[in-house]
Amino acid sequence: MAVTFAVTPRSPSTPVPAERGPRGRALRRHLTGWAFAGPATAIVVGLSIFPAVWAFFISRAKWNGIAPATMVGWGNYRKLVQDPDMIAATRHTLILTAIFVPGSIVLGILIAVALNQKIRLIGFYRTCIFVPYVASAAATGILAGFVFNPQFGVVNDILRHLGLPQGQFLESRHVAIYVICVIALWGEVGFTTVIYLAALQDIPRDLVEAATMDGAGKWRVFRHVTLPELRPVTVFAAVWQTITAMQLFDLIYTTTRGGPINSTQTIVYYIYELAFQTQRLGYGAAAAYLLFIVTLVLSLIVILYSRRRGSEVF
Template sequence: MSATALGATASQHRRQKDRRKLGENIAGWSFAGPATLVILGFSLIPMAWALALSFTDSDLMSPGRNVGLDNYRALLADPVFFQALRNTGLLLVLYIPSSLIAGLLVAVLLNRKVRGIGFYRTCFLVPYVVSATATGLLMGFVFDRDFGLVNGLLAKLGLPLQGLLSSPSQAMLVLTAIFFWTRFGFAVVIYLAAIQEISKEVLDAAAIDGAGAWARFRHIIVPSVRPMTIFLTVWGVIDALQFFDLVMTTTKGGPANATVTIVYYVWQLAFSFSTAGYGAAVAYALFAGTLVLIVAGLLLARRKGVTT
C-alpha cells in the first residue's frame, strides 16, 4: 500500500474517532446537562443574589437601598452575632472530637461476627435518618423542665431537678448532646466501611507477632482510617455550622439567646426581623468562616501526607 493510501486511511480513522468522541460528549451532556442547570439555578444564582443583597438594607419585600459595607461593619458591634458565634463554636468543639472518637470505637465493636450484628448496626444509623423535626419534638418533651422524662427520672432518684432546655447555662449543652446522638451514626457507618477494607492478613500477622488489641487499634486501624477521619472532620464542621433544625423545633434560640446559632440567627434576621440585607451579610460571614476552616483542614492534612 502506498504512503498516500496509508495517510488517507489514518485520516479516515481519526475522523471516525473524532465523530465517536463527539457523539459520546453529546450523549454525556444530554444526561448531565439538566442536572447541571438545576445546580446552577438553585445554588450559584441564589448565592450571587444573596451577595448582592448583603450590600443593601432590603427587607425582602422591597429592593432596598445600597449601603455598601455597612452591614459587614455592623457585625463587629452586634452582641447577638458574637453570641451565635460562641454557641456555634461550642457545638463544634464538643461535637467534632466526640463524634470521631465514639464513631470509631463503635465501628470497631460493630466489626464483629456475632448474632444480630445487622440489627445493632441499624440501631446506630436510625437516629441519623429520622426526620430532624420529629427528633426535635421528641427531645423537647424528653428534656422539658416541668414534664420531661429526664427530670421525672431525677425526681424518682431523689436528685435535684435541672433546667435543661430552659436553662441558659445548660440548654446549648443539651442541644449538643442531642445533635451528637442524631449525627454520629454517620461516622459509625463511614468508619465501619473503612475498617472492613483493612486486610485481615495484616491484623492476623500483627496478632501472631504479639500485638494486643490496643496495639492493633493504635498502630493499624487508626492510621488506616485517617483519610476517613479528615473527611468526617470536614463533613462535621459543615454539618455543625449549619445547625438549625433542632434549635427551631426545641428552644427557638432561647432562653436569652443561649442557643442561637449562626444559621438560626440568619433565619431570624431575614424572616422575623425583616432585615434580609443584614442577614445575607451574616450568611456570607458564615460562608467565609466555613471556607477558611475547610481549606485550613485540607492543607494541614496534605502537609501530613493524608489524602481523602
C-alpha cells in the same frame, strides 16, 4: 446472468470521515453524556450559583424585600463585626462545634469497632444505630422536647427515681446549649458510625495479623494499625461534621427557638431571624456570607493539616 461489482479499495491517503474517526466517536460520546447531564447541571447551577451571586449583591444593600434597596457597600459587614448578638451567636456556634465534631468522631469510632465484631443480631444493632440519622431533625427536636421536659420528661423521671437532683435542661440558659449538643450527637452519630464501619471492614487483614504475630496486643494494634488506616475517613468526617455543626438550624428551631434568653442562638438561627422575622435581608445575607467564609476557612485548615500529616482525602 451474473452481475459483478468492482470495489475500489481505499487508498491509505484517503481521509476517514470525521464522524467515523476516533475524534468523531469521542465527540458523540461527549455530546451524549452532556445530553443526559446537561439539564440536571443547569438546574443545579441555577439553584445554587445564581442565588449565591444574588445574595452577595443583597449583602451590600439595605433592603427589606419590599421597598427599593439602598446600597451601603461593606457597611453590613462592618456592623456584623461589632454586633453583640452576632458575637454571641458565633460563640454559641463555636461551643457547639467544639463539642459536636470530636464527640461524633470518637463515638463513631468506638461504636463502629463494637459493631464490627461477630455477635448475634449484629444487623439489628447496626440498624438501630443508623435509624436516628435517617429520622428528620425536626422529629428529633420534637421528641427531645418531651424527653428533657422539666415537668414530665423521661430524664427527670429517671433522676427522680434514682434520688438525684432534677434539672431544667432546655429551659436553663447555662445548660441548654450542652443539651443541644447531646441531642445533635444522638441524631448524627449514626453517620460517622457507618462510614467508620465501612472503613474498618476495608482494612487489610494482613496488617492486623502481622501485628498480632509480632506480639502486639489489641490496644497496640488499634493504636498503630487501625487508627492510621482510619485517618482519611477521620479527615472527611471532621470536615463534614464541622459543616453540619456550623449550619445547625432545624434542631434549634424545634427545641428552644434560640432561647432561653438567646443562650442557644446559633449563627444560622440568627440569620433566619434577621432575614425572615425582622425583614433585614441585606444584613442577613451579609451574615450568611460571613458564615460561609468561616466554614470554608475551617474546612481548609483541616484539609491542609491532614495533607501535611500525609492523609490525602480531597
